[in-house]
Amino acid sequence: MKKPVIQFENYSFQYRSQTAPTLHEINLTIYEGEKVLIIGPSGSGKSTLGHCLNGLVPFSYKGEVSGSLKISGENTKNLDIFSLSKKVGTVLQDPDGQFIGLTVAEDIAFALENDGAPQTQMFAKVAEVSKMVDMADYLDSSLHQLSGGQKQRVSLAGVMVDDVEILLFDEPLANLDPATGKYAIELIDRIQKETNKTVVIIEHRLEDVLHCHVDRIIVVDDGRIIADMTPDELLASPILEQCSIREPLYVKAVKYAGCEITPEMQPAHIESFQVDGCKDQLANWFRKADASIPKQKSESILELKDITFGYTTGKKTIQGVSFSIEKGEMVSIVGKNGAGKSTLSKLICGFEKPNAGRIYYRGKDISEDTIKERAARIGMVMQNPNQMISKQMIYEEVALGLVIRGVPEAEIKERVLKTLKICGLYPFRNWPISALSFGQKKRVTIASILVLEPEIIILDEPTAGQDFRHYSEIMEFLAELNRHGVTIIMITHDMHLMLEYTPRAVVIAGGRKIADDTAVNVLADSQIIKEANLKETSLFELAIRSGIGEPKEFVRRFIAYDREVRQQWQ
Amino acid sequence: MAVEMLSYIERKSPVHQLTGVTKLVCFLIWSTVAMLTYDTRVLLFLFLFSICVFIVSKVKLKEVAFVLLFILFFLMINNLAIYVFSPQEGVKIYGTSHVLVEISGRYTITIEQLFYQINVTLKYFTVIPAAILFIVTTNPSEFAASLNRIGVSYRISYAVALALRYIPDIQRDFRTIALSQQARGIDMSRKEKLPRRIKNAASIIIPLILSSLDKIEMISNAMELRGFGKNKQRTWYRARPFQKIDILTLILFTLILLVSLYVTFHDGNRFYNPFS
Numbered sequence: 001m002k003k004p005v006i007q008f009e010n011y012s013f014q015y016r017s018q019t020a021p022t023l024h025e026i027n028l029t030i031y032e033g034e035k036v037l038i039i040g041p042s043g044s045g046k047s048t049l050g051h052c053l054n055g056l057v058p059f060s061y062k063g064e065v066s067g068s069l070k071i072s073g074e075n076t077k078n079l080d081i082f083s084l085s086k087k088v089g090t091v092l093q094d095p096d097g098q099f100i101g102l103t104v105a106e107d108i109a110f111a112l113e114n115d116g117a118p119q120t121q122m123f124a125k126v127a128e129v130s131k132m133v134d135m136a137d138y139l140d141s142s143l144h145q146l147s148g149g150q151k152q153r154v155s156l157a158g159v160m161v162d163d164v165e166i167l168l169f170d171e172p173l174a175n176l177d178p179a180t181g182k183y184a185i186e187l188i189d190r191i192q193k194e195t196n197k198t199v200v201i202i203e204h205r206l207e208d209v210l211h212c213h214v215d216r217i218i219v220v221d222d223g224r225i226i227a228d229m230t231p232d233e234l235l236a237s238p239i240l241e242q243c244s245i246r247e248p249l250y251v252k253a254v255k256y257a258g259c260e261i262t263p264e265m266q267p268a269h270i271e272s273f274q275v276d277g278c279k280d281q282l283a284n285w286f287r288k289a290d291a292s293i294p295k296q297k298s299e300s301i302l303e304l305k306d307i308t309f310g311y312t313t314g315k316k317t318i319q320g321v322s323f324s325i326e327k328g329e330m331v332s333i334v335g336k337n338g339a340g341k342s343t344l345s346k347l348i349c350g351f352e353k354p355n356a357g358r359i360y361y362r363g364k365d366i367s368e369d370t371i372k373e374r375a376a377r378i379g380m381v382m383q384n385p386n387q388m389i390s391k392q393m394i395y396e397e398v399a400l401g402l403v404i405r406g407v408p409e410a411e412i413k414e415r416v417l418k419t420l421k422i423c424g425l426y427p428f429r430n431w432p433i434s435a436l437s438f439g440q441k442k443r444v445t446i447a448s449i450l451v452l453e454p455e456i457i458i459l460d461e462p463t464a465g466q467d468f469r470h471y472s473e474i475m476e477f478l479a480e481l482n483r484h485g486v487t488i489i490m491i492t493h494d495m496h497l498m499l500e501y502t503p504r505a506v507v508i509a510g511g512r513k514i515a516d517d518t519a520v521n522v523l524a525d526s527q528i529i530k531e532a533n534l535k536e537t538s539l540f541e542l543a544i545r546s547g548i549g550e551p552k553e554f555v556r557r558f559i560a561y562d563r564e565v566r567q568q569w570q
Numbered sequence: 571m572a573v574e575m576l577s578y579i580e581r582k583s584p585v586h587q588l589t590g591v592t593k594l595v596c597f598l599i600w601s602t603v604a605m606l607t608y609d610t611r612v613l614l615f616l617f618l619f620s621i622c623v624f625i626v627s628k629v630k631l632k633e634v635a636f637v638l639l640f641i642l643f644f645l646m647i648n649n650l651a652i653y654v655f656s657p658q659e660g661v662k663i664y665g666t667s668h669v670l671v672e673i674s675g676r677y678t679i680t681i682e683q684l685f686y687q688i689n690v691t692l693k694y695f696t697v698i699p700a701a702i703l704f705i706v707t708t709n710p711s712e713f714a715a716s717l718n719r720i721g722v723s724y725r726i727s728y729a730v731a732l733a734l735r736y737i738p739d740i741q742r743d744f745r746t747i748a749l750s751q752q753a754r755g756i757d758m759s760r761k762e763k764l765p766r767r768i769k770n771a772a773s774i775i776i777p778l779i780l781s782s783l784d785k786i787e788m789i790s791n792a793m794e795l796r797g798f799g800k801n802k803q804r805t806w807y808r809a810r811p812f813q814k815i816d817i818l819t820l821i822l823f824t825l826i827l828l829v830s831l832y833v834t835f836h837d838g839n840r841f842y843n844p845f846s
Contacts, residue, residue: 116804
């Protein structure tokens with residue numbers, strides 16, 4: 001029998017500010033050297049579970065605890081957050097926010113500094129750990145210059161200097177582009193094998209985590225553990241669907257085809273998945289499923305011609321990018337972190353001035369227009385809603401833009417209420433914004449732009465940090481807006497979003513446009529995938545392995561079918 | 571983005587090479603002298619010396635120009651205020667009155683007043699470049715280590731270092747927020763009337779505070795999870811031992827302190843009087 005390192009016994013927790021417990025009667029044992037994934041929708045309590053492990057609950061987030069939690073045999077009641085941090089090393093979600101030092105080496109050494117380790121010992125330890133995560137060549141680099149994946153490796157190294165027994169990853173994939181996310185999962189796997197530490201990953205992107213082996217998956221919903229089984233068993237069960245977690249696409253496709261999935265088919269990884277028994281049903285489903293409707297051509301609404309831009313002279317962030325967007329389109333701009341996607345949106349909105357090139361709106365040159373003039377036609381929604389919200393009440397926030405433009409009171413009221421209805425915020429119109437969830441705040445910011453009636457809306461990572469249900473909600477809402485005629489441009493590195501909602505994708509890599517095609521075609525081109533840090537969808541592999549001759553068409557039909565199914569449970 | 575000001579500028583120069591402690595102590599000496607003395611000779615020497623240090627530090631004027639102009643603006647206001655409220659201060663100090671331009675009553679311009687105000691301006695000019703130089707040539711982490719070494723609690727030292735570190739971040743956030751609010755029609759330019767502009771500024775500051783609070787919560791959690799505040803003492807990865815150059819600099823600055831104090835006070839008066 002293996003040694004248990006984490007033992008929850010009848011554990012419940014209630015935040016001081018909340019009326020109901022967030023965790024109910026948790027019973028869970030995790031053994032030494034295990035690799036466990038905790039999944040669940042937002043608000044399910046999975047992050048709170050993680051906070052219990054690292055001590056943020058109850059030391060930073062106060063509340064009432066009942067039952068017991070033992071970490072390597074010791075009851076956490078008798079420990080403090082510092083001794084817990086020697087046992088459990090936490091890699092937090094957003095690597096940008098948790099960096100403390102200025103350079104890589106300093107940040108890695110932070111825990112050692114707090115222990116009062118002598119300098120020579122620190123140098124040795126930092127060198128050793130940074131080698132382990134492949135960051136030895138960057139010790140003196142500033143953290144701001146690193147890529148998303150490198151940042152994450154630094155935070156991993158920062159907790160590994162402590163020789164912790166348990167590594168806890170809180171949503172490690174949230175801010176990474178698909179390819180980097182894949183490497184992150186591989187790195188976690190390698191470190192776990194080399195050091196035999198216990199690894200706990202909290203994530204809702206199941207398919208991405210399953211890129212490497214996981215011993216057990218714990219499903220949390222509504223503060224309770226509703227499943228604790230191997231990946232194969234879980235994927236064969238209906239549990240994921242019940243608590244609206246996105247199943248791996250290949251599993252979904254096989255289910256749509258009417259096959260039953262059993263643990264014996266080893267559905268945990270596409271490579272091990274035994275599809276032979278389902279070939280006929282899949283082929284059948286493929287024949288029956290609708291082909292997508294060909295899109296109609298319409299007039300161009302926004303055109304970029306040879307845009308070149310650099311923040312500092314000599315270094316070009318954007319180089320000779322041209323593309324044209326048609327009225328009523330829904331387009332995604334994709335590419336790896338730091339490729340220049342956000343810069344491009346700033347150029348379109350006039351936040352930055354291009355060094356060369358022109359921007360046309362309905363054929364008219366708007367390169368010289370001010371931010372305010374452009375804002376009447378092109379609205380921009382930023383990734384973090386807290387960066388946009390400046391009023392306390394929802395109504396006031398949405399009305400702000402109109403009030404400033406001096407629109408008459410009666411008209412303001414009419415337009416704001418109409419917008420709130422479209423955005424599903426009408427019942428909350430008199431609420432304070434602070435009472436809203438992250439997803440709802442996002443809607444408020446979209447509403448505050450929409451009320452100005454722009455013809456184009458640009459959204460920066462509209463679904464970042466959202467679970468599957470909220471993701472579907474926001475995206476269906478945007479698709480609805482799009483059907484009303486609003487042109488929508490999304491900046492994203494979410495492959496699902498691009499594949500499912502935007503027929504067309506513009507791919508940016510190293511400041512250049514490297515592709516402008518349908519989303520399916522982009523994801524079928526291995527060269528583009530490599531250059532832009534994207535990831536191939538498992539549906540291609542499924543189609544090929546089950547002998548369907550047209551994998552692209554298979555993907556297209558799957559997407560169309562899947563969206564219809566999801567619209568029903570909206 | 572090119573909006574970062576008053577943040578650490580990495581260069582290879584003798585000034586950068588000095589440890590944070592040395593720079594802090596020198597800066598304190600420097601400010602003490604500049605505050606105590608009104609002796610024009612000392613001030614002139616200090617001013618010329620600080621220009622030399624500036625050149626040695628390889629920091630370009632362009633990089634600090636904005637802050638410099640900002641402070642010069644206040645200096646101008648200060649000078650005007652002195653003249654408005656105390657136009658005969660110079661006469662009182664130097665005990666003579668050489669009239670330059672006759673203006674009604676007490677607002678007559680005297681050479682003494684001009685000389686006095688030149689001294690005040692010189693004081694600014696000796697302290698400001700030194701202060702800016704200190705901030706842009708001291709690595710925040712090393713600065714924290716230095717503060718801690720001269721006896722400040724490490725919690726406070728770290729708080730100061732973090733504040734310095736977040737200056738560029740907050741500037742970046744401010745810019746993004748300002749632009750997006752401008753896009754909603756909030757005008758911050760001179761086209762708008764002043765009361766309106768102040769009101770509009772609130773719509774940038776509130777989101778800035780909110781998003782900064784988010785950041786503070788995140789970073790304090792991250793620090794706690796990695797054991798910050800556990801012990802009474804901590805060590806510093808970036809701490810640097812004293813080198814020859816540090817000791818030499820400290821000796822040089824102590825000499826400057828002593829000599830300037832001697833020159834200033836040997837005649838029993840803080841002011842150098844060219845009129846008697």
